[in-house]
Amino acid sequence: MGRKLLLDKAHIxxxxxxxxxxxxxxxxxxxxxxxxxxxxxxLDEVKKSGLRGRGGAGFPTGMKWSFIAKPEGVPRYxxxxxxxxxxxxxxxRYLMEFIPHLLIEGLLISxxxxxxxxxxxxxxxxxxxxxxxxxxxIAEAKNKGWLGKNILGxxxxxxxxxxxxxxxxxxxxxxxxxxxxxxxxxxxRIKPPFxxxxxxxxxxxxxxxxxxxxxxxxxxxxxxxEYIKFGTGKSTGTKLxxxxxxxxxxxxxxIEMNISVEEFIYSxxxxxxIKNNKRLKACIxxxxxxxxxxxxxxxxxxxGETRMMTYESLADGGFATGSMLGSGGxxxxxEDQCIVRNTLTFARFYHHESCGQxxxxxxxxxxxxxxxxNIEYGxxxxxxxxxxxxxxxxxxxNTICPLGDAAAWxxxxxxxxxxxxxEWHVLNPEESQKRNFGLAHYxxxxxxxxxx
Amino acid sequence: xxxxxxMFKVKIDNISVEVEPGTTILNAARLIGGEVxxxxxxxYSKLEGSGGKCRTCIVKVTKGSDADPRPMPKLVASCRTTxxxxxxxxxxxxxxxxxxxxxxxxxxxxxxxxxxxxxDQAGECHLQDLGYENxxxxxxxxxxxxxxxxxxxxxxxKLHMTRCxxxxxxxxxxDQLTQKREHGILGRGDAAxxxxxxxxxxxxxxxGNVIDVCxxxxxxxxxxxxxxxxxxxxxxxxxxxxxxxxxxxxxxxxMRGDEVFRVTxxxxxxxxxxxxxxDECRFEKKDKNDWVIEGPRKINHHSVISQGQxxxxxxxxxxxVDVLDGRKPKLLFNIHxxxxxxxxxxxxxxxxxxxxxxxxxxxxx
Numbered sequence: 142m143g144r145k146l147l148l149d150k151a152h153i154x155x156x157x158x159x160x161x162x163x164x165x166x167x168x169x170x171x172x173x174x175x176x177x178x179x180x181x182x183x184l185d186e187v188k189k190s191g192l193r194g195r196g197g198a199g200f201p202t203g204m205k206w207s208f209i210a211k212p213e214g215v216p217r218y219x220x221x222x223x224x225x226x227x228x229x230x231x232x233x234r235y236l237m238e239f240i241p242h243l244l245i246e247g248l249l250i251s252x253x254x255x256x257x258x259x260x261x262x263x264x265x266x267x268x269x270x271x272x273x274x275x276x277x278x279i280a281e282a283k284n285k286g287w288l289g290k291n292i293l294g295x296x297x298x299x300x301x302x303x304x305x306x307x308x309x310x311x312x313x314x315x316x317x318x319x320x321x322x323x324x325x326x327x328x329x330r331i332k333p334p335f336x337x338x339x340x341x342x343x344x345x346x347x348x349x350x351x352x353x354x355x356x357x358x359x360x361x362x363x364x365x366x367e368y369i370k371f372g373t374g375k376s377t378g379t380k381l382x383x384x385x386x387x388x389x390x391x392x393x394x395x396i397e398m399n400i401s402v403e404e405f406i407y408s409x410x411x412x413x414x415i416k417n418n419k420r421l422k423a424c425i426x427x428x429x430x431x432x433x434x435x436x437x438x439x440x441x442x443x444x445g446e447t448r449m450m451t452y453e454s455l456a457d458g459g460f461a462t463g464s465m466l467g468s469g470g471x472x473x474x475x476e477d478q479c480i481v482r483n484t485l486t487f488a489r490f491y492h493h494e495s496c497g498q499x500x501x502x503x504x505x506x507x508x509x510x511x512x513x514x515n516i517e518y519g520x521x522x523x524x525x526x527x528x529x530x531x532x533x534x535x536x537x538x539n540t541i542c543p544l545g546d547a548a549a550w551x552x553x554x555x556x557x558x559x560x561x562x563x564e565w566h567v568l569n570p571e572e573s574q575k576r577n578f579g580l581a582h583y584x585x586x587x588x589x590x591x592x593x
Numbered sequence: 594x595x596x597x598x599x600m601f602k603v604k605i606d607n608i609s610v611e612v613e614p615g616t617t618i619l620n621a622a623r624l625i626g627g628e629v630x631x632x633x634x635x636x637y638s639k640l641e642g643s644g645g646k647c648r649t650c651i652v653k654v655t656k657g658s659d660a661d662p663r664p665m666p667k668l669v670a671s672c673r674t675t676x677x678x679x680x681x682x683x684x685x686x687x688x689x690x691x692x693x694x695x696x697x698x699x700x701x702x703x704x705x706x707x708x709x710x711x712x713d714q715a716g717e718c719h720l721q722d723l724g725y726e727n728x729x730x731x732x733x734x735x736x737x738x739x740x741x742x743x744x745x746x747x748x749x750x751k752l753h754m755t756r757c758x759x760x761x762x763x764x765x766x767x768d769q770l771t772q773k774r775e776h777g778i779l780g781r782g783d784a785a786x787x788x789x790x791x792x793x794x795x796x797x798x799x800x801g802n803v804i805d806v807c808x809x810x811x812x813x814x815x816x817x818x819x820x821x822x823x824x825x826x827x828x829x830x831x832x833x834x835x836x837x838x839x840x841x842x843x844x845x846x847x848m849r850g851d852e853v854f855r856v857t858x859x860x861x862x863x864x865x866x867x868x869x870x871x872d873e874c875r876f877e878k879k880d881k882n883d884w885v886i887e888g889p890r891k892i893n894h895h896s897v898i899s900q901g902q903x904x905x906x907x908x909x910x911x912x913x914v915d916v917l918d919g920r921k922p923k924l925l926f927n928i929h930x931x932x933x934x935x936x937x938x939x940x941x942x943x944x945x946x947x948x949x950x951x952x953x954x955x956x957x958x
Contacts, residue, residue: 309781326778331645331673497759497778497785499646504700507783511736528733535696538667539648 143397143410144371146359146379147352151239157274159281162242168287170361174250175293178361183254187357189365191377196222196313196350197428197468198543199452202357208337209255210345218346219257220322221248221354223264223271224306224313227428228490229470232381233351235393237264237271240355241278245301247354249287250361252299255347260301263318266308275303310494314542315348316340317496328498329542350468352381372398376451380466386424386473389413398451402426403440405450406473419475422580423559426455427467429487430547432554433480434464460554479577480562484555485513491548502545505536509552516563519570526563530556601678605629605652606686618671618682619650623863629684630863632694632723634701634808635760636672638865643765644672647758648697649723653690656681668693691727698727703734704783705809706755714810716823716897719864720758741786746776747794749815749876750804754786757811763787763803770869771797787811798837801872805858816876817855823847824897826854828890833874833883840871845890846881853879862893 155161162168174183188203209217221244225233237244244262252260264272279301282288290298304322306312312321316330319341340346356378360368371378376398385391388406390413396405405411406421415421421436440448443462448454455466474483492506509532515521533549533556540546556563566573600611605622606629612621620638622630631652636644644650650672654665659679668690671682684690702724709715741754759778764787767774775795779788789795795803804812826847835842847855856875858866878884892899913922936953944952 311781331670492782495782497780497782498761499648500697500700500758501648503759503783503785504703508700508703508734508736531696535693535700539651539693539697541645541670 143395143400144379145395145397146363146368146371147236147243147355147381148240148393148395156240157238157242157278159242159278159285162240163285166362167242168246170358171246171249171287172293174361175253175295175297180254180256183250183357183361186360186365187254190360190368191365191375192353192356192360192368193376193452194350195352195356195380195468197227197430197465199466202349202353205337205349206251206255206347208335209347210338211256212345216259216344217255217257218341218344219248219252219255219260220315220318220341220346220348221260221262221351222313222315222318222348223262223268223351224318225268225351225468226265226308226310226313226494227430227468227470228487229385229425229472230383230428230468231385232383232393232469234268234271235383236351236355236381237268238274241275242282243355243358244275244351245278245282245287247357248301249282249292249299250357251347251349251354253297257347258298258300260299261322261341262301262303263312263322264303264305265312266306269305272303272305279303309496310490311496311542311544314544317542318348319346328496329544331541373449373451374453376453376466380450380469382450382469382471384412384471384473386471387416387419387475387478388473389416396450398449400450401440402448402450402455405471412471412473415473415475417475419477420580421473422476422478423474423480425464425470425472425474425551427465428470429472429490430543430550431465431467432460432463432550433474433483433558434554435558438462438558460550461557464554476580477577479517480555480559481513481517481566481573484552485510485517487551488513488548491544495544495548499541499545501536502540502548505532505545506548508532509536509548513552516566517573519566519574521563521567521570523564523567525567526556526560599678601676601680603676603679604681606682606684612676614675614678616676618652618654618669618674618676618680619644621676622671622682622684631671631684632719632727633672633863634719634723634758635762637762637765637806638863639869640762640765640769640806643760643762645670647701647760649694649701649727651690651693651697653683653687654680655683655687694727695729698723699729699733701758702728703732704739704755705758706738706740708756711819712756712810713813713818713823714756714807717864718810719808739783744788744792745794745815746789746812747796747800749801749872750795751813751815751818752787753811753813754788755811756809757787758809759785759787760808762806762808763812766803766806766869767795767797767800770799770802773797798871798873799839799869801875802858802866802869804875805860805866805869808864814855814875816879817847821847821849821854824900825849826898828892828898830859830887830890831884832887833878833885835871835874837871837873839869840874841868842870842874843868844870844874844884846884846886848881851881853881853884855879859890 150165192202193199248260288299309327311317312327314329317327321327336346369377379395379397382394394411407414423433423435424439425433442448442457452466455464457463488510492510495502495506497503512525512529533552536545537549562578565578601614603621608625610625631650633650634647651668652671656662658677744752746752776789778785804814826849829846831846832843844856845859846853858870860866
């Protein structure tokens with residue numbers, strides 16, 4: 142059994158409510174932070190822990206916090222990014238739904254460290270039932286004196302507000318989220334200035350993912366030095382992985398970042414292998430926007446090392462032969478899945494979700510979708526594949542926010558690793574409408590199970 | 594205090610320039626001028642917050658600053674990136690930038706109707722210039738282009754959304770010049786459009802300026818629509834004492850003969866207006882007698898608008914200078930004394946039939 146830090150008490154009945162949470166050691170970290178550590182102490186522990194942002198980019202949280210500007214007389218804000226919209230990612234939903242007090246405790250500690258007296262949880266509109274859970278938890282915490290004025294007699298005030306979004310993927314981008322929170326159209330801002338200097342209402346703001354803020358609680362509980370002992374190298378601690386696709390046991394798993402990808406997919410503790418004894422074709426290890434990896438590159442890096450479930454190992458080989466841990470949306474595809482169709486699905490998503498502010502993303506995502514549609518439905522040309530490559534290349538890196546990159550990467554990786562499948566679609570327009578390409582030479586190094 | 598202000602040294606395409614801290618790369622390049630100036634479709638120096646959206650002005654920062662010489666990892670929007678001391682920027686000297694810009698132009702054009710032959714903006718359209726300079730000659734886009742219905746935003750302004758490149762300039766204009774913005778961006782992605790939500794007319798003292806700031810033919814002057822091509826008109830600087838305190842009253846009249854076809858604000862070489870004008874000047878005063886005419890407007894001679902003008906155009910060279918190569922012309926022979934047919938004393942009317950060379954022979958006496 143891997144060690145757990147976030148979900149270790151998730152199985153306890155009633156952990157959603159304050160009394161159960163408190164009697165199982167909840168709010169001990171908040172007590173420790175507010176009474177003993179002080180803001181700088183908390184920041185030190187988080188820096189020592191090496192905690193990296195769990196939203197996708199993996200930016201060190203301690204460093205992000207230390208960037209926040211502290212001008213006199215200007216309020217600072219902490220914003221919790223619960224706009225979990227990446228296809229394949231549903232880990233924050235689990236946290237908020239089942240252990241809301243863990244998030245609230247994390248928000249309390251983090252706000253205390255940052256000196257923020259107002260904290261906003263920006264939650265995606267589709268999670269319609271979760272704001273109630275959060276608001277109930279906030280009310281409970283406020284009743285017990287963990288929120289409001291002069292918390293624990295330290296003179297620290299904090300209010301937490303829950304704000305629902307209207308269901309736009311782009312509002313998960315931190316500056317678009319801030320714009321939306323201010324009541325404006327959710328367009329990403331042009332950086333600099335960064336939110337740490339001018340964020341919400343032009344005040345210094347830190348935007349963190351739900352899981353990142355929840356992870357602050359165990360860090361304070363066990364201390365940063367102890368937290369480093371979880372995981373490997375710069376990937377410290379545990380990570381929530383939301384596994385889905387053709388696996389026997391889809392769901393949210395907390396992993397310690399020291400297991401291999403193979404173990405994660407095939408061990409019974411986690412995904413439990415591929416469904417119906419099929420073979421593994423490809424996997425998208427970090428949510429829809431990270432590059433897809435064929436099975437052989439997924440389990441072993443290009444150098445032949447075992448690929449681990451860590452930030453570094455999954456990124457090993459760059460985008461040529463690697464991918465990213467991203468937000469932990471682990472999408473597994475078996476031999477029956479069509480990569481072209483899958484790429485089209487993502488392209489359609491990014492086309493639909495592009496905010497339309499900057500030209501490469503606005504025009505390019507739609508173009509990619511249309512070209513992919515042609516290929517998928519047997520109307521493609523050989524030159525379309527090169528055209529797709531050229532379009533994604535011209536989107537990537539030339540946009541205001543990372544949505545352009547996120548739209549370009551899946552297309553690029555699909556063509557890079559599965560070009561023959563695209564070519565097969567073009568060369569066999571009729572056959573491709575009836576059956577799937579199946580595995581090719583790049584696929585599963587694990588032998589197929591014997592026929593039953 | 595102004596004297597001892599530290600100036601930042603910036604190199605753009607290997608040309609050095611000193612600028613004040615806080616200047617953007619684009620404005621530093623405009624100080625140099627010429628070809629190193631990146632094209633800008635959405636940035637408008639008079640409108641706060643504009644820029645960064647069209648991505649045509651992207652440049653490569655090859656050296657961040659003297660203090661931190663690392664290059665920037667991505668191409669940056671020069672209109673929104675401020676310079677650092679010692680920064681080195683590559684614009685037209687970087688093939689990467691030119692390639693990326695070509696890509697952006699292609700993106701801007703794939704859904705553009707390319708209806709320049711019937712577009713009022715033709716001849717003063719930034720997208721035309723941009724496509725001419727950075728675009729490719731053929732499109733790779735095989736799909737149906739996105740279209741919108743034409744909308745009348747009041748009786749003065751026509752919105753042709755299909756041509757729009759979503760630069761947001763008109764939104765910033767309405768925000769910053771008028772009392773209340775009544776139009777904005779609706780929808781998202783490539784379905785995003787400029788609109789008023791529920792069809793309503795834009796009616797405000799300064800809303801006409803959205804026509805001037807629009808880089809393409811998406812917002813055009815309904816009072817000028819299809820009246821004439823801009824290159825057949827002569828732009829003339831003029832002014833009047835406008836009662837509106839926010840209006841400068843300095844305009845360009847676009848005339849043909851004595852007829853004023855349209856009135857616009859005065860635009861500089863980057864197509865940005867020098868001062869905004871009110872709607873009364875723009876739409877109501879279309880009589881030559883309303884204005885004090887200052888003289889012809891100088892238009893860049895590369896512009897098609899300068900075709901019909903005689904101002905600032907190049908005079909034809911005297912070909913003799915080249916032919917003679919510095920020599921003085923000299924009289925070789927006088928054709929009048931040499932020619933036999935040139936005899937004024939012979940009266941042609943007295944010759945019978947057509948004249949013949951024999952008739953001119955000097956008879957020896």
